[in-house]
Amino acid sequence: MAIRMPFGPVRGLLAVVLAASLGVTVSGASSAAGEPVPASVGSMAYAADNLTGVLTVRGGQEVLTVDPGSLRSTVAGKDYPVSTRPVATTKRANMLVVDTSGSMGASGMQTVRASVAAFLADAPKDVAVGLVSFSGTAGIDVAPTTNRAAVQQAVNSLVSKGETSLYDAVALAAASLQGYDDRSVILLSDGGDTASRKADQASATAAVKKYGVRTEAIAFKSAEADASVLKDFAQAGGGSVAAAGNAEAVKAAFEAAAKVLDSQVNFTIRPEPGLSSVLPVTLTGMAGDRPFSVRTTFDFGAPAPKPSSTPAVAAPPVSNPSAPHPPLARLNALSQSNTMVFIAVGAMFLGLMVLALALLAPTLRSRRSKRVDAIERYVNPTTSVPYAGSSGVSAASLSANLVNIGDRVMEGRESTSKTMALIERADLPLRAGEWWVLRIVAVFATTATSMLLLRGGPLTTLFAMLLGVGFGLVLPAFVLRFLAKRRSKKFEAQLPDVLTLVASSLSTGFSLLQALDAVSKDAAEPAAKEFSRALAETRIGADIGESLERLSERTGSSNMRWTVMAIRIQREVGGNLAETLRTTAATLRERESLKRHVRALSAEGRLSAYILIALPIGIFLYTMQTNREYVELLWTRPLGLAMLGMGVVSLVIGVYWMRKVVDVQV
Known part of the structure; x- marks a missing residue:
C-alpha cells in the first residue's frame, strides 16, 4: 500500500492534464469544422404546390457536397421537408464579363487568358459559358455554349484599349442569359464606369435582380477598382466579391468560381397549399462538415379568390394616363430600331x-x-414618240x-x-x-x-448595296428575256395548227389574205394578234411576204421563217400552196413532238441543275439569319473575300456548263 499510494495522485494528475489537452484539441477542431459556409439560393419557382430552386454553397478552392439528409426548410415560420436532385438536370449558363479597357494593359489580358483557361478546365461540362467584353462599348463575343475552345479562342483575341462601359456590359450579360434555369456571371473589372450609354448603375443592378443572375465579382487591382459598385452587383445577384491584386489571385478566384458550380444542388420544398404574398424562406443544412444557412423571401402570388354566391361582374379596365398607348408603345419601340x-x-x-x-x-x-x-x-422604228x-x-x-x-x-x-x-x-x-x-x-x-x-456594319452595308445594284441591273433583263422566250415558244406551238387552218381555207377557195384574216379572227393568242398585225401591214401597202418576214423576226420563230420561205418559193415557181403548208405543218408537229420527248428525257438533269444552282444561294440566305457571324467572315477577312470571289466564278461556270449539258438541239 505504501508503494502504490504515491502513484495514485500522479495518475490522477496525468489524467486531468491529458483530459484537458484533449478537450482543447477537440474544441479547436470542432470550431474549425463548424465554421459556417456562405450560401445562396436562386432560380426559385412555385408550381403545383412545390417550391423549387438551386442551392449554391461557396467553399472557395474546395468543392463542398451538400448533405441531403441535413437539409431543413422553414417557410413563414413553419418547417417543411426538403428533397434534392442532381443539378446536372438543370439548364445552366455562365457569362464571363471581362474588362478590356486600356487600364488592364497587356499583362492584365495575359492574366485573363490564363485565368479563363483554368476556369474552363474546372467548370462542369454541362454549364454553357459565354463571353462579354467591354471597353468603350460592350458586346457579346460568344453566346453561351458548351464549346470551350470557342470561348478560349475569343478570350485569346481580346486586346486592352479604350474606356470602360461596365454598366452596359452587366446589363447586356444579364439579359443574354434568358432561357436558362440557373444564371450566373463572373465579372472581372479593374475600374469604374466611364463610357456607358445604354445603362447606368441603377438599371444594371435592376437587370441583375430582374433576371435572377448570380454575380461573382473579381476586383482586379483592387486599389484602383470601385469596390462599392462591384459589391452592389454581387449583393443584387446573391454572389460575392473577391479582391485579386495579382495574377495568381485572379486565377484562384476563377477556379473558386468553377468550384461553386460543382457544389450546386437542386432542392424542392413542399409547403402547405394555399400560400400567398411575399413570405420568408429559410434553408439550413450541412455542406461537408460545415453548416450553412440561407434566408430569403419569395412571392407566392396573390391569394385565390373566395367563391361568391353572386356572379362576379368584370370591372371595366381603368386606363392609366401615365402608361403609353399600345400603338404609341409600338411606335416608340420601332423608333429605337436600327437607322x-x-x-x-x-x-x-x-x-x-x-x-x-x-x-x-x-x-x-x-x-x-x-x-x-x-x-x-x-x-x-427608231423614233421615240412622246405622248400626252x-x-x-x-x-x-x-x-x-x-x-x-x-x-x-x-x-x-x-x-x-x-x-x-x-x-x-x-x-x-x-x-x-x-x-x-x-x-x-x-x-x-x-x-x-x-x-x-x-x-450590319459598314462592310456588310457596302456588300449589300453592291449585291442589290447587281441584281437590279440583271434581274429586269432576265425577266424580259424570259417573257419574250415564253411568248415565242407559245407562238411556235400554235404555228402547226395555224398552218393547217390556212391550208384548209386555201382548199375551199379562199385567197391567202382571206385565209390569214380567218386566222386573225379564229386563232388563239399570240398567233391571232401577230397575224392580224401582218394583215394590217398588207392593207396599207406592204407586200405579204415582207409582212410575214417581219412577223417571223418579231416573234423570233425559226419555224415561221421556214414557212415564209416555203410561201415565197411557191409564189415564184408555182404549185399547190395548201399542200405545201400541210406538209410544213406535219414537219413542225414532228419536230415539236421530238422536242418534248427530249425535254422529258432531260428533265432529271435540268432539275438537278436547278437544285445545284439554288442550293448555295439558299444556304447563304438561311445562314445569314441563323449564324450571321459565321457568314460575315466572307467579306470581313481577305481569305473570305477570295473564297467568295472564287465561289461566284465557280457558280457562273457551273451554270453555263450545266445549261449546255441539258440543252439538246433538235
Missing part, C-alpha cells in the same frame, strides 16, 4: 411607288394616241416626265434596238423610256431589300 432599316424601308417604298406610277402610265393613254404611236413606229397623258391626272404627268428622261437616256444607245425588239416580242406596252424607269426602280428596290436582309 439602316428605316433607310432601306424608305428606299423600298419610294421604289415601289415609282414602279406603280410607271406601270399605270401606259393605261392612261387614249386609244387615239396608241394608234398614232403604232403608225409612227411602223414608219420609223390626261392633264387632269397628276400621276400621268409625273410618269410622263420620268419617261421623257428615260427616252433621252436610251436614245442613240446600241442596246436600245435589241431591248425594244425583246419588249415587242414579249408584247409589253413599254417604250424605251418606260423600260429605263423600270430598271432604275428595280435597282432601288433590290438595293433596299438587300440592305434590309443583310443589315
Whole structure:
C-alpha cells in the first residue's frame, strides 16, 4: 500500500492534464469544422404546390457536397421537408464579363487568358459559358455554349484599349442569359464606369435582380477598382466579391468560381397549399462538415379568390394616363430600331411607288394616241414618240416626265434596238423610256431589300448595296428575256395548227389574205394578234411576204421563217400552196413532238441543275439569319473575300456548263 499510494495522485494528475489537452484539441477542431459556409439560393419557382430552386454553397478552392439528409426548410415560420436532385438536370449558363479597357494593359489580358483557361478546365461540362467584353462599348463575343475552345479562342483575341462601359456590359450579360434555369456571371473589372450609354448603375443592378443572375465579382487591382459598385452587383445577384491584386489571385478566384458550380444542388420544398404574398424562406443544412444557412423571401402570388354566391361582374379596365398607348408603345419601340432599316424601308417604298406610277402610265393613254404611236413606229422604228397623258391626272404627268428622261437616256444607245425588239416580242406596252424607269426602280428596290436582309456594319452595308445594284441591273433583263422566250415558244406551238387552218381555207377557195384574216379572227393568242398585225401591214401597202418576214423576226420563230420561205418559193415557181403548208405543218408537229420527248428525257438533269444552282444561294440566305457571324467572315477577312470571289466564278461556270449539258438541239 505504501508503494502504490504515491502513484495514485500522479495518475490522477496525468489524467486531468491529458483530459484537458484533449478537450482543447477537440474544441479547436470542432470550431474549425463548424465554421459556417456562405450560401445562396436562386432560380426559385412555385408550381403545383412545390417550391423549387438551386442551392449554391461557396467553399472557395474546395468543392463542398451538400448533405441531403441535413437539409431543413422553414417557410413563414413553419418547417417543411426538403428533397434534392442532381443539378446536372438543370439548364445552366455562365457569362464571363471581362474588362478590356486600356487600364488592364497587356499583362492584365495575359492574366485573363490564363485565368479563363483554368476556369474552363474546372467548370462542369454541362454549364454553357459565354463571353462579354467591354471597353468603350460592350458586346457579346460568344453566346453561351458548351464549346470551350470557342470561348478560349475569343478570350485569346481580346486586346486592352479604350474606356470602360461596365454598366452596359452587366446589363447586356444579364439579359443574354434568358432561357436558362440557373444564371450566373463572373465579372472581372479593374475600374469604374466611364463610357456607358445604354445603362447606368441603377438599371444594371435592376437587370441583375430582374433576371435572377448570380454575380461573382473579381476586383482586379483592387486599389484602383470601385469596390462599392462591384459589391452592389454581387449583393443584387446573391454572389460575392473577391479582391485579386495579382495574377495568381485572379486565377484562384476563377477556379473558386468553377468550384461553386460543382457544389450546386437542386432542392424542392413542399409547403402547405394555399400560400400567398411575399413570405420568408429559410434553408439550413450541412455542406461537408460545415453548416450553412440561407434566408430569403419569395412571392407566392396573390391569394385565390373566395367563391361568391353572386356572379362576379368584370370591372371595366381603368386606363392609366401615365402608361403609353399600345400603338404609341409600338411606335416608340420601332423608333429605337436600327437607322439602316428605316433607310432601306424608305428606299423600298419610294421604289415601289415609282414602279406603280410607271406601270399605270401606259393605261392612261387614249386609244387615239396608241394608234398614232403604232403608225409612227411602223414608219420609223427608231423614233421615240412622246405622248400626252390626261392633264387632269397628276400621276400621268409625273410618269410622263420620268419617261421623257428615260427616252433621252436610251436614245442613240446600241442596246436600245435589241431591248425594244425583246419588249415587242414579249408584247409589253413599254417604250424605251418606260423600260429605263423600270430598271432604275428595280435597282432601288433590290438595293433596299438587300440592305434590309443583310443589315450590319459598314462592310456588310457596302456588300449589300453592291449585291442589290447587281441584281437590279440583271434581274429586269432576265425577266424580259424570259417573257419574250415564253411568248415565242407559245407562238411556235400554235404555228402547226395555224398552218393547217390556212391550208384548209386555201382548199375551199379562199385567197391567202382571206385565209390569214380567218386566222386573225379564229386563232388563239399570240398567233391571232401577230397575224392580224401582218394583215394590217398588207392593207396599207406592204407586200405579204415582207409582212410575214417581219412577223417571223418579231416573234423570233425559226419555224415561221421556214414557212415564209416555203410561201415565197411557191409564189415564184408555182404549185399547190395548201399542200405545201400541210406538209410544213406535219414537219413542225414532228419536230415539236421530238422536242418534248427530249425535254422529258432531260428533265432529271435540268432539275438537278436547278437544285445545284439554288442550293448555295439558299444556304447563304438561311445562314445569314441563323449564324450571321459565321457568314460575315466572307467579306470581313481577305481569305473570305477570295473564297467568295472564287465561289461566284465557280457558280457562273457551273451554270453555263450545266445549261449546255441539258440543252439538246433538235
